[in-house]
Amino acid sequence: MTADAENTPRWLALPQPRTAALTGGLWRPASVRVVADDPAFAREAVRLEAELAARGMPSGDRSIIRLVATAPSAASTEAFEIDIADDVEVRASSPVGIFRATRQLLHNLRAQGAVPHGAVRSAPSVPERGLHLDAARKHFPTESILALLSALADVGLTSLQWHVSEHEGFRIGSEAFPEVVSAEHVSRTDAAVIAEAAADLHIDLIPSLDMPGHLGRVLAAHPELRLPGADGNPIEGALDITRDEAVAFARRLIDDVAPLFPHSTRWNLGGDEFVDFARIDDHPALAGAARERFGDRATGFDLLTDFVNRIAAHLRDHGFAARAWNDGMLRGEVVALDPDVTLTWWTNWHVDMRPLSAAVAAGARLVNFHDGLFYYVLGEKAGYRYPTSARIWEAEWHPGLFPSLPDGTRQEIAAPYPALLLGSFFSVWSDDSDAQSVEQVLDGIRSPLRAMAERAWNGGSRLRLAEFDEIDARIGVAAPPASAAR
Template identity: 65%
Template sequence: MTSTDAARRWYALPHPSTVRLGGGAWRPGTAQVVAADECLAAEAARLQRELAALGIPPGTGSRILLRSAEAPITSSDAASTPGGAVASDEAYAIDVGDDIDIRVPSATGGFRATRQLLHNLRAQGCVPRGSVAGAPAVRERGVHLDAARKHYPAEWIVALLRAAADVGINTLQWHFSENEGFRLESAAFPEVVSAAHITRADAARILDVARDLHVEVIPSLDMPGHLRQVLAQHPHLRLPPGRERADAAITGTDHALDITREQAVAFAERLIDDVAPVFEGCGRWHLGGDEFVDFARIDDYPALRDAAHARYGADANGFDLLTAFVNRIAAHLRGHGFRARAWNDGMLRGSVVRLDAGIELTWWTNWHRQMRPLADAVAAGHPLVNVNDGLFYYVLGEHAGYRYPTAERIWAADWHPGLFPALPGGGRQEILHPYLDSLRGSCFAVWSDEPGAQTVAEVADGIRAPLRAMAERTWNGGSALTLAEFERADAAIGLPEGASPPG
């Protein structure tokens, strides 16, 4: 590729919000990375190592200055993309000439900016001269990993972190407990832990890598449902079965905690207490709240109905009891320094008890008419994360009718972070730009429903393109790239060092 060719295209994901390129390209024989501020020293040192690995050793051939921005960085023409951009500590502005000047508000911004340079070097061996700037349309770009139904070794999770952080993913929601497995070492309840699991030493290493890569780890311990593995060892804490009807058998409750009894709720809190120290310093916690019972027939569970009436009056129902449980667990998590989040399907459905407005809702579906619409959550002021299951659910074995996500379908939907799952009948649910502050961002979800359907290496390969597509369109609130341009960039950029997962 010639210098002229290089000047016409900036290869990086997520693509900058603004790109103004001139002629020629930057590819010195040597370079010296300088941090003008102590808070950027670690990022400067990281970039120096990464340049050397790409054949540009330390030296005086060119100077890269990494410095703090004097004013908040936004893109001057951000309105040219559907989502626009906001002032953020992840923002960056880069000027490339004989030397490179990088202005960022934080070390995280420094990491984002230096990925832009490295992507170009990996893709085309040089960096086009000119100016680029980027700022995210929303704060969060996440990946959820069901590492409970299927065991993903620590080295695989570390490789996932490196691959994801490279393209701007900044949260990993680590789902370590499910009906089919509990895969994190437990000090207080070793009997619930699956044979193949992550030790606390390995967990500490994963968290160290995540912090270094500016990725927030969000533990995910689903309750009061999805607890079959745990309750198999504590069957006395299960919810009593529901009532069978002539027209349908009731869903079993061997996975469901008996939230009508203080003993069971206190057990849930102790389970959290046991693993919370593993995630010290993390700011959020996913408590689940979904698929606890057959929500469409919640009145067929007499234990829930009777307890709700006894505590909250004749107008209350099982959803009030579930909401009260979620509120209590959220308060317990606050005591550990975590802000709680929950799946949307069982929330906002109580008659008497109101969901704590501070609980974040990860919005994955509105498949059933009785589930509350997105508008209710917006009106109540809940922070929202878009986990659109029709586009971003990577379900192993394509279980339950899901199809593996693809970049092509994401582009065909013209998806952006404000486009949520449709209502039954196809009703559109959308938050338009300028986005509400309550829209935190979006998340891609790996669910290991049929764990043998793919090897861990196949999972890594399968999620690469759609995860990057979500990252691109979440950062930019859409994308100025065509699908073909995105696919070219994805292929050219490849993976960073240490991001190839073990098989």
């Protein structure tokens, strides 16, 4: 172990706990036994014993780690307490809370070879902290997604939003529509492996099947369902939502994919960049259908909102809570967005997009996808730069800090956060699929993703950037868990 660990114990883990009262001394027994006082924690006990054995601490009675159930926490099911002396007691109200706590122990072992004695307490500031992965433009093999799940779980992230369909590819197996599937894709058998691995690691796997836009690959096989453009020619990637048969086709796409996500409860249906929203009135098919259905005041945005509402209802029948990107939402004249649709708020780049204040006033649930800080766009297309921990710290980002308006006006929800602010996500977008290999992507996102994890858990961070960077480097990369073995 290092000299600083011997002389001045520090808690070297990410995300940092809310409090760490260290008392001096270090825990590093020759052997350890993990005991689950509650049967619900049995899986975590088995997992932790195997992980400690892999670090040279075999099963034995030199020390005991006891996993103890507490009453449900008002703060979060992820809240935990750890007391470390000759033995260790980990307390939480749920298996995920135990899991979060045991990652903290493992980080210290990786960073400094021992765990400081003391009392540690923590709970997250927001319930969701995740990663969106565009595995549609670029194929991410099953093994890489399993490794990514391990990396997310290692630093307390809760969710992987798996984007499977784009203009350039449809990357998950289909029984109903095999003609739309790309040659390189994740099979339905492997998708089941991914779903089980995610559940075992307490990761919510969120399908992202964008519609009615971003359907270029799908509609290449079904060109009769394309929306007519302003010039009468079909728009290659846009579904013709003026026709009931096209909406029924969208439902069947969902019906085909939904069984691959048996543990999931959320679904991102997209709703973004369907047409050029700044010129939506130039699409007579949309405007005409909207007025016919909803009256003379209706616009294409009303038709889009109605489509999102109809798809959200269909997803609800499957047991999924619907989500949609913010840029086309809250812009209708007569059709209100289903209040159960959560807005995944990525941008306010155009002056006509509704501000965050409108969503708050409407009582919409929000997830912060801040594109200026957390969009890892391959090839740095569309003016994006690869995120860095330095820029995240410079912005003093926290989960309530959203992208600014076009005039630079700051958009922020202050802590303590209201229940409508669900959390924040980092995003990988594969615009230039050849710009980086899969391995380069996973390596490139590691530090800024961990920076978001630290600041999302804590609503900011007490760490200085240099301290974060040091801990990030010292904890290294976790070995893939046994659950990821195929």
